[in-house]
Amino acid sequence: MRVLALDVGERRIGVAVSDPLGLWARPLAVITRRSKQEDYRTIARLARENQASRIVVGHPLSMDGQVGPQALRVERYAAGLAEHLNIPVVLWDERLSTAEAERLLHESGETSRQYRGRIDAVAAAVILQSYLDAVEEREETVDG
Numbered sequence: 620m621r622v623l624a625l626d627v628g629e630r631r632i633g634v635a636v637s638d639p640l641g642l643w644a645r646p647l648a649v650i651t652r653r654s655k656q657e658d659y660r661t662i663a664r665l666a667r668e669n670q671a672s673r674i675v676v677g678h679p680l681s682m683d684g685q686v687g688p689q690a691l692r693v694e695r696y697a698a699g700l701a702e703h704l705n706i707p708v709v710l711w712d713e714r715l716s717t718a719e720a721e722r723l724l725h726e727s728g729e730t731s732r733q734y735r736g737r738i739d740a741v742a743a744a745v746i747l748q749s750y751l752d753a754v755e756e757r758e759e760t761v762d763g
Contacts, residue, residue, distance in 0.1 A: 621636055636669050644744040694710065
């Protein structure tokens with residue numbers, strides 16, 4: 620089953636999805652936020668359409684790992700989302716994910732103007748790839 624990841628911002632939510640084996644992440648969509656209820660319905664639809672077995676939500680901890688105001692908002696958002704879904708919702712450290720997404724897009728030769736609309740989905744893919752790599756590493760450690 621696939622995993623969906625979200626980069627929840629004030630105005631937009633970046634969405635990424637894994638391949639069926641859970642090895643690779645790719646940007647999927649950017650949702651323009653309207654209301655929590657509408658967000659939740661859109662995310663639930665994307666989860667169904669992509670046969671997601673779980674949703675990973677980027678947790679914006681401060682650089683020293685502390686939970687600040689934005690991290691608290693995302694925690695509340697993720698808890699509300701979990702109430703509307705039949706699949707697990709997991710918080711995952713997203714520190715530097717947007718900077719990494721910008722670096723990747725810049726290295727691909729795109730200007731900030733060209734990737735402005737996609738940066739949130741690419742950041743979600745960075746978050747998801749970090750999660751998938753950690754899960755795979757844990758499984759290798761247990762199996763190996």
